Amino acid sequence: MNVKPLADRVIVRPLEAEEKTAGGIIIPDNAKEKPQKGEVVAAGPGKISDSGSKIEMSLKKGDKVLYGKYSGTDVGIDGTDYLIMRESDVLAVI
Numbered sequence: 001m002n003v004k005p006l007a008d009r010v011i012v013r014p015l016e017a018e019e020k021t022a023g024g025i026i027i028p029d030n031a032k033e034k035p036q037k038g039e040v041v042a043a044g045p046g047k048i049s050d051s052g053s054k055i056e057m058s059l060k061k062g063d064k065v066l067y068g069k070y071s072g073t074d075v076g077i078d079g080t081d082y083l084i085m086r087e088s089d090v091l092a093v094i
Contacts, residue, residue: 012038
């Protein structure tokens with residue numbers, strides 16, 4: 001992948017949605033929810049504060065993260081779907 005996110009943005013590859021419930025019921029494709037877990041594949045250099053100092057990113061490549069259901073922007077790069085979002089849109093690191 002030849003895409004580098006700018007400022008405080010990260011590129012996340014969504015993990016696959018669950019195929020079945022905890023009780024063993026198989027979920028059909030049209031009933032699956034949008035995944036909220038993913039892996040960071042690239043992170044920007046960090047944000048520049050109002051005072052001009054650089055705020056380092058706390059996320060790095062390879063981190064598994066949780067994000068909001070409607071967070072980020074869907075993009076297709078080299079036939080793979082990714083999300084580009086701000087670091088602040090990430091809720092937690094798994």
